Amino acid sequence: MANIEIAAMTGRQVMLNADVIEQFGTGLRGGHLLRGDDGYDAARKIYNAMIDRRPAIIARCAGVADVIDAVNFARSNHLLVSVRGGRHNVSGKAACDGGLMIDLSPMKSVRVDPESKTARAEPGVTWGEFDHETQAFGLATTGGLVSTTGIAGLTLGGGLGWLMGNYGLACDNLISVDAVTADGRLLIASDSRNEDLFWGLRGGGGNFGIVTSFEFRLHPAGPMLGGILLHRLDKAAAIIRFYDGFTRTSPDELGTFVGFVTSPEGERVLAIFVCYNGAIEEGERIVKSLREFGPPLADTIGPMPYVQVQRMMDDAFPTGRQNYWKSNFLKGLDPEAIDVIVDHVEKAPSPYSAVAIEQFSGAVNRVRMDATAFNHRNARYNLLIVGIWLDPAAKAENVKWVRDLWGAMEPFSSGGVYVNYLGQEADEGAERVKSAYGPEKYARLVALKEKYDPTNLFRLNQNIKPSAG
Numbered sequence: 171m172a173n174i175e176i177a178a179m180t181g182r183q184v185m186l187n188a189d190v191i192e193q194f195g196t197g198l199r200g201g202h203l204l205r206g207d208d209g210y211d212a213a214r215k216i217y218n219a220m221i222d223r224r225p226a227i228i229a230r231c232a233g234v235a236d237v238i239d240a241v242n243f244a245r246s247n248h249l250l251v252s253v254r255g256g257r258h259n260v261s262g263k264a265a266c267d268g269g270l271m272i273d274l275s276p277m278k279s280v281r282v283d284p285e286s287k288t289a290r291a292e293p294g295v296t297w298g299e300f301d302h303e304t305q306a307f308g309l310a311t312t313g314g315l316v317s318t319t320g321i322a323g324l325t326l327g328g329g330l331g332w333l334m335g336n337y338g339l340a341c342d343n344l345i346s347v348d349a350v351t352a353d354g355r356l357l358i359a360s361d362s363r364n365e366d367l368f369w370g371l372r373g374g375g376g377n378f379g380i381v382t383s384f385e386f387r388l389h390p391a392g393p394m395l396g397g398i399l400l401h402r403l404d405k406a407a408a409i410i411r412f413y414d415g416f417t418r419t420s421p422d423e424l425g426t427f428v429g430f431v432t433s434p435e436g437e438r439v440l441a442i443f444v445c446y447n448g449a450i451e452e453g454e455r456i457v458k459s460l461r462e463f464g465p466p467l468a469d470t471i472g473p474m475p476y477v478q479v480q481r482m483m484d485d486a487f488p489t490g491r492q493n494y495w496k497s498n499f500l501k502g503l504d505p506e507a508i509d510v511i512v513d514h515v516e517k518a519p520s521p522y523s524a525v526a527i528e529q530f531s532g533a534v535n536r537v538r539m540d541a542t543a544f545n546h547r548n549a550r551y552n553l554l555i556v557g558i559w560l561d562p563a564a565k566a567e568n569v570k571w572v573r574d575l576w577g578a579m580e581p582f583s584s585g586g587v588y589v590n591y592l593g594q595e596a597d598e599g600a601e602r603v604k605s606a607y608g609p610e611k612y613a614r615l616v617a618l619k620e621k622y623d624p625t626n627l628f629r630l631n632q633n634i635k636p637s638a639g
């Protein structure tokens with residue numbers, strides 16, 4: 171059989187014997203895919219269609235043993251590796267060109283223990299799937315705002331979502347993880363075992379190993395009050411001024427996000443997304459003034475199950491569109507900053523693009539700063555500029571729009587960035603990863619990288635480099 175050209179960690183192409191690849195692939199319980207195989211394209215494609223990469227081999231992992239085999243195969247052959255969880259990372263870290271994609275998407279089990287209010291989930295699970303299982307018992311944990319995002323990447327980077335005011339970030343709800351490290355060992359990490367690894371995996375991303383099991387703390391969730399308030403864009407500054415004051419005194423149960431979006435009728439509008447995770451009547455009382463102010467063009471707020479809240483934004487984020495995002499934490503909601511956003515939103519080249527202002531509060535702020543690698547607990551607002559469009563030929567104008575707005579918002583930024591929204595290093599610059607952690611945490615993460623992944627096998631993530639690398 172002919173040899174196969176494959177990308178090495180060094181960036182060079184190396185030849186691997188086809189029999190060796192075949193032996194590796196057939197040894198996996200989940201099998202493997204090569205270019206031209208049925209299912210290869212479906213497995214390699216990620217959320218962001220702007221990133222179109224073709225791994226030489228896709229290891230379809232069905233369980234921990236497959237992950238260990240794939241890590242050992244990659245390490246011993248010095249291969250370029252990417253790890254695919256829910257494939258939502260917009261900078262395309264789940265996919266590599268010419269290397270080995272370790273695809274965790276077949277690993278779908280979720281086991282809920284309603285008595286201890288805990289759940290164990292494998293890394294191929296999405297938040298929609300996780301919540302489907304936990305909500306059978308009226309339980310949930312903080313997960314993403316969109317149901318199709320993977321639990322793995324989101325939790326490893328921190329994980330903000332509807333329930334974070336009550337329960338902290340997704341990573342704050344981890345009790346333990348099982349992780350396969352670069353040397354092919356399976357380590358269990360928790361507050362009492364491999365504590366340093368556990369610290370780094372809560373915010374430090376996929377740098378230190380492949381997590382094969384997440385154990386989460388669960389909490390009662392729903393039915394709850396959820397929905398959207400829409401306002402005319404020319405009222406945005408006044409609405410947001412009110413919103414800023416309102417959320418300063420709102421209880422932990424209330425999760426809200428602001429979005430500058432295009433309505434189904436084609437009008438640019440300001441949207442306030444609302445989720446009140448508490449008694450419905452109390453929620454009605456709490457959100458009354460927010461619902462009345464304006465008044466809004468539309469108000470969809472009403473009682474609903476948590477899974478419905480959690481799918482509220484799904485239609486705006488289908489897989490397969492062109493995506494270019496940029497983000498920064500904000501110092502506050504300066505009226506001047508709102509004017510800048512409104513001005514740019516009015517000129518957005520694509521109706522699918524949006525600007526989000528995400529509010530951090532409550533339990534997120536109360537977790538000790540040094541408890542996890544996540545570094546932005548004191549931030550109040552995060553700005554996320556989401557460029558989404560259909561035609562690949564329209565890349566230049568859409569990327570420019572995102573970059574221009576991001577640049578114009580620089581004076582209002584606090585300088586830090588959320589790792590899960592970081593773009594490609596070539597685009598952002600290596601310094602931006604540091605700004606995601608701050609100097610102290612970054613240094614601690616580099617030391618962890620040296621301990622658990624000294625050759626930087628796991629490099630397609632929020633790339634913390636060992637000091638030698």
Ligand SMILES: Cc1cc2nc3c(=O)[nH]c(=O)nc-3n(C[C@H](O)[C@H](O)[C@H](O)COP(=O)(O)OP(=O)(O)OC[C@H]3O[C@@H](n4cnc5c(N)ncnc54)[C@H](O)[C@@H]3O)c2cc1C
Nearest residue numbers: 255256257258259263293315320322323324330376381631
């Ligand atoms: C539509 C959309 C909505 C989003 N909403 C939110 C939100 O509400 N809150 C929020 O915090 N973020 C949100 N994000 C950002 C999201 O957290 C990141 O994109 C995250 O990286 C996605 O994780 P994933 O498993 O889906 O992605 P992937 O692209 O599969 O993986 C992301 C990174 O994690 C690594 N990785 C994946 N699985 C593992 C594993 N088991 N072990 C080790 N490393 C692994 C990958 O190698 C990659 O580097 C959203 C993104 C999108 C596109």
